[in-house]
Amino acid sequence: MNTEPSILEVKDLKIHFDTFEGTAQVLDGCSFTLGRGDTLGLVGETGCGKSITAKAILGLLPVPPTRIVSGEIRFHSRDLLDLSEKDLEKIRGNQIAMIFQDPMTYLNPVFSIENQMIDVIRGHARHANKTVSRGAAREKAISLLNAVNIPNPRQRIGDFPHEFSGGMRQRVLIAMALAGDPEILIADEPTTALDVTIQAQILRLIGELVERFRHSVLLISHDLGVVAAVCRRIAVMYAGNIVELTTIERIFENPAHPYTRGLLRSIPNLARRKENLVGITGSIPDFIEPPRGCRFHPRCAHRMDVCQKVKPVLADIESEHRVACFLYESSWPSASRPEERIKPLP
Ligand SMILES: Nc1ncnc2c1ncn2[C@@H]1O[C@H](COP(=O)(O)OP(=O)(O)O)[C@@H](O)[C@H]1O
Ligand SMILES: [Mg+2]
Numbered sequence: 001m002n003t004e005p006s007i008l009e010v011k012d013l014k015i016h017f018d019t020f021e022g023t024a025q026v027l028d029g030c031s032f033t034l035g036r037g038d039t040l041g042l043v044g045e046t047g048c049g050k051s052i053t054a055k056a057i058l059g060l061l062p063v064p065p066t067r068i069v070s071g072e073i074r075f076h077s078r079d080l081l082d083l084s085e086k087d088l089e090k091i092r093g094n095q096i097a098m099i100f101q102d103p104m105t106y107l108n109p110v111f112s113i114e115n116q117m118i119d120v121i122r123g124h125a126r127h128a129n130k131t132v133s134r135g136a137a138r139e140k141a142i143s144l145l146n147a148v149n150i151p152n153p154r155q156r157i158g159d160f161p162h163e164f165s166g167g168m169r170q171r172v173l174i175a176m177a178l179a180g181d182p183e184i185l186i187a188d189e190p191t192t193a194l195d196v197t198i199q200a201q202i203l204r205l206i207g208e209l210v211e212r213f214r215h216s217v218l219l220i221s222h223d224l225g226v227v228a229a230v231c232r233r234i235a236v237m238y239a240g241n242i243v244e245l246t247t248i249e250r251i252f253e254n255p256a257h258p259y260t261r262g263l264l265r266s267i268p269n270l271a272r273r274k275e276n277l278v279g280i281t282g283s284i285p286d287f288i289e290p291p292r293g294c295r296f297h298p299r300c301a302h303r304m305d306v307c308q309k310v311k312p313v314l315a316d317i318e319s320e321h322r323v324a325c326f327l328y329e330s331s332w333p334s335a336s337r338p339e340e341r342i343k344p345l346p
Pocket of ligand 2: 052
């Protein structure tokens, strides 16, 4: 799909959670790639498995109750799922960094930004078997705060997290994520906690940083508008599956999956934040007893008999446009032939 060689390749990732009620089949075989300088948005309703995907990449899922049932997460051809916690620590932050939704959870309220950033910068150096003096780390921290457009970074660096506004705290968190000069930046709902104006500023900042430093970005959001502001490509996720994977232009011009079409109908006004989908009836299925076949079929206006029995394959309908839906012949598993297609339900 991507002309540049991929640096991250998630292949058929299946993740289950063991709960008291039973096993929740949360990720049901997700596959996507991320190339150098690539910007991929992962979009879907709350609860569809976006954060689980991000945490799996960073090895941050608690085991138990999480079980990685199958799949690979290849980073420069090494499978991250095979690495020890010690090796993962070297990659986390250094090569793959994460920006979360709520900066206050990740900033320590009792230490100044200066102390926290110096710790992060020196920690990265240690992982690379280098030493950085406090003074040099402080200078680097100031230049990072400058890069994320914090005014007067030399003065502000001594402040504590509560002395910054929500938007400024998110900038600090982005600066910290950049501290290890990562190849990949994963941002999980980075603007959801912010008001709309600040949200637009942070998205602009992420866009500028991508242009400037050529990071590869995986941007996660329930909001298609957020992803469209930064990303070139988009993966639409539904109930633990990627149902459509293509460019932003194509998603808006020619959405192929019925779920994607519903997603688009639900955002007539991008400024209005709304988590439920007005274009589609019903809600995300139970992960303990998910619908058989295509997990979207109970909500789909186009469902056919086969959709209730067989899982559609995510396959190309055009170059750079993959869809998992039996409305497209490419999604039929090779074992079941299109003649077996049964008329759509009324
Ligand atoms: N610790 C857990 N135990 C059981 N189920 C979980 C746990 N964490 C998340 N889940 C389930 O996994 C699904 C996906 O979660 P998540 O990846 O956080 O969704 P989102 O797309 O909103 O980021 C959710 O529907 C949730 O019910
Ligand atoms: Mg989430």
